[in-house]
Amino acid sequence: MGSRRIRALQLALWRRLLEAPAAPPLARRWLSARPARAPRMEYPDAIRTLNTLQTNASYLEQVKRERGDPQAQLEAMKGFLERSGLKVEDLDQLNIIHVTGTKGKGSVCAFTERILRNFGLKTGFYSSPHLVQVRERIRINGQPISKELFSKYFWQVYNQLEETKDSEQAAMPAYFRFLTIMAFHVFLQEKVDLAVVEVGIGGAYDCTNIIRKPVVCGVSSLGIDHTSILGDTIEKIAWQKGGIFKPGVPAFTVPQPERPLEVLKEQAQRNSCSLYLCPDLDAFEKEDRPLQLGLAGDHQRSNASLALQLARMWLERKGYLDIGELRDPWPNPELPAKRPPPLAPVFRPGEPMVQGLQATEWLGRNQILHHGPVTWYIDGAHTTSSINACVRWFHQSALNEEKPRDGSELRVLLFNVTGDRDTAALLKLLLPCKFDYAVFCPNFTEVSTAGNADQQNFNVTLENVLTRCLQNQSYWNRLMEAKGGQDPWLSPAAEVEGMGGWLKPAPLHSSLLFMPPSTRPLNSNSLVFPCISHALQWITQGRDPHFQAPASRGLHPHPVATSGAVLLQEAATIRVLVTGSLHLVGGVLKLLDPSLSQ
Missing domain, CATH: 3.40.1190.10 (Mur-like, catalytic domain)
Known part of the structure; x- marks a missing residue:
């Protein structure tokens, strides 16, 4: 599909979401100026203020084009550190x-x-x-610092940097720089033995x-x-x-x-x-x-x-x-x-x-969650080497799981990718897993991000990320067409050493979400959703006892294939691989384990 057509389809979807009866003002939320600093000094206010230190997408592109001396960037970091009250020594x-x-x-x-x-x-x-909350980045004895400690140190550092502004030092450090400086303050004040x-x-x-x-x-x-x-x-x-x-x-x-x-x-x-x-x-x-x-x-x-x-x-x-x-x-x-x-x-x-x-525990890396008939394989792999390792892990882990007696097992890929990575190359590496469905969505947990400040990202727009998802879907469809014609899993080329013996179900004829019939590749089973929550709702079909699907809030139902939904409802086992982005993994874990947000 041409890029213009993808963009037109994406914009149609965007307008559709905006026109839903109870839809939040997405255009203002994702494309407007960043929020102002809140007057209070509690944890939610700290997160909202921290988010103002993110740069918008257009500014990031300008920085890439006009990137100056990297050594000067380190010197600037030292300046921010000193303004916060610390010296490099x-x-x-x-x-x-x-x-x-x-x-x-x-x-x-x-x-x-x-x-x-x-x-x-x-x-x-x-x-x-x-993955879920920003305070995970700064840990003491293996545990994310508490909301109280995060708020305490955030405002100490933020206010000190605000107070040291002058005509020559008017800038505030960007998001990652600020958190790095804050981490040094936390470790020194909390008197850790090592960092x-x-x-x-x-x-x-x-x-x-x-x-x-x-x-x-x-x-x-x-x-x-x-x-x-x-x-x-x-x-x-x-x-x-x-x-x-x-x-x-x-x-x-x-x-x-x-x-x-x-x-x-x-x-x-x-x-x-x-x-x-x-x-x-x-x-x-x-x-x-x-x-x-x-x-x-x-x-x-x-x-x-x-x-x-x-x-x-x-x-x-x-x-x-x-x-x-x-x-x-x-x-x-x-x-x-x-x-x-x-x-x-x-x-x-x-x-x-x-x-x-x-x-050792490290969430979102080679993690398996058994939720009734749905088994989640979660790994934030996002490079060719790590995707290869993920495929080996998924294959071995799935082989070790008990097989359903009636053989009705479905495999679903939930995928997204960010940055300048070669999506087509990553998706090609995932073909040997023989997924029945490939599902693509942005890294937003909900269409509305109200109350989810920890995962807000002002570096992207809804338009950008949905266009990327549709492009990913297009890459997958082309790979599927090239791989096996009408039944890719029966093609000898689809067999990979050590990957034989998998159940080869009959082809599933499902429609493509947000794609007109004339553009649908033969026998493709790929779908795009506007957020992680909607993707999980379709994948689980109400069968994951740990996932509570949110109310639709007036949003129009998705034109998902009835045959696919029925098969997911009836399968004895559903195996879902979530990969391609740590941010996607974080959003999935947030929805599957609400305790991570507490």
């Missing part, structure tokens, strides 16, 4: 573990934090993005990189992501990631492709930093006692290995372990060209480490 007290990477860095941080908490240490943990800090994007020019003296640094698996900011090759991305290395600070990474590993080594040598490769997790296991991980998926093993090295090195350098017992001779970091970094020492993990790996 104050951050040295936080005993920071600084972690970057393309995929898995959040899991590495979660493993590392949980291990060190098992040693009786008071931990701080700063990560992004949040695990996850890089936002990249490394070299990320605002977290004002940290001068971390205790240890880590780099998880590298891949292609955020190309408009970090560069369009994996070597350029590796250079950005290696930008967090600091003189005299040991750094660890997992096995990487040859060229990006060379770049990391060059960055380490340039910064007088010792870089080491993590051994496979197998090296830390006893034959009679394999290590159990709290996070599912084989790809988590390299994340766990990196976390073990980061935790051990932190404990060594801060004097919490017997150095004489654990220390191995570290090789000279000045390695000849073309030689990979040396392997880090293998050691025997103690009980706090073993239990820490097993007890």
Whole structure:
């Protein structure tokens, strides 16, 4: 379908929603100026005021076109920090573990934090993005800070920055910069023993990189992501990631492709930093006692290995372990060209480490929820490498589940993607999962976001995100047509090694939501909804005991195929994979588990 036709259809949908009897004023909500600061100083007011620090979509595009010296951006971050009442050297007290990477860095941080908490240490943990509530980004001892603490520190920092404005320093830090500064204040005031800090994007020019003296640094698996900011090759991305290395600070990474590993080594040598490769997790296991991980998926093993090295090195350098017992001779970091970094020492993990790996939790990553006949497979994968890992995890997990006796099993993909990612490439990787339906929706939980300030996003408009969903649907339809003609699951080309034996249902002839009949690809089962809630309502058909579908509030019913709804109502098992965006995952978890919003 042409882009003009997609846009016309999307605009028709938009007008339809706006004209519904009880529909909220979406045009004002998503396209108007941002809200003014509320006079009160409670948690909801703090979130609404924080949202005013988001930049609008047009300004973001201008920044991309006119991006100046990245080093100047770091200097600006230091200026904001000082205006808030801190100096860069104050951050040295936080005993920071600084972690970057393309995929898995959040899991590495979660493993590392949980291990060190098992040693009786008071931990701080700063990560992004949040799934349900923004206070998830700043954690003490593994728990998001309370609404009271968030409000207290938010207003302290915000008011200080407001009061230090002058003719030369009139700006306020943007959303992520502000939260980073606030996290440093929280950790210092709450007197944590250490802080695990996850890089936002990249490394070299990320605002977290004002940290001068971390205790240890880590780099998880590298891949292609955020190309408009970090560069369009994996070597350029590796250079950005290696930008967090600091003189005299040991750094660890997992096995990487040859060229990006060379770049990391060059960055380490340039910064007088010792870089080491993590051994496979197998090296830390006893034959009679394999290590159990709290996070599912084989790809988590390299994340766990990196976390073990980061935790051990932190404990060594801060004097919490017997150095004489654990220390191995570290090789000279000045390695000849073309030689990979040396392997880090293998050691025997103690009980706090073993239990820490097993007890690690990290919502939205390889998470399975059993809700009656509906099983949710939730993973925020959004790069080619992480989608590949997600497909392997989903396939293995689904195979291990008990099969319905009558064989009536349906598989549904719920997908969205944000940023400058190659949607068609990601969707192509999901084809081997053999979904009966593909459902696309924006990351908004409801058509109206009233009362949901934690998940408001002023960087996009409803028009933008619905157009993207229709484009994603079009990509999927083309892939399905190319894959198998009238019955894609019976095509030999659809078989992938290790993926055989799946139930191959008869083709389901459902109509396309918001697409006229003349444009419908043969035998396509894809649908677009304006929000996550409407998508879940159709997928579950009232059969998920944990999901309470909201009242329609006068919105027109969706022209969804009756045959599809009937099949979902009658299937013994419905398996739903939610992936493509952590923001989508957060919205789904918010609706499936209301306790996360409390």
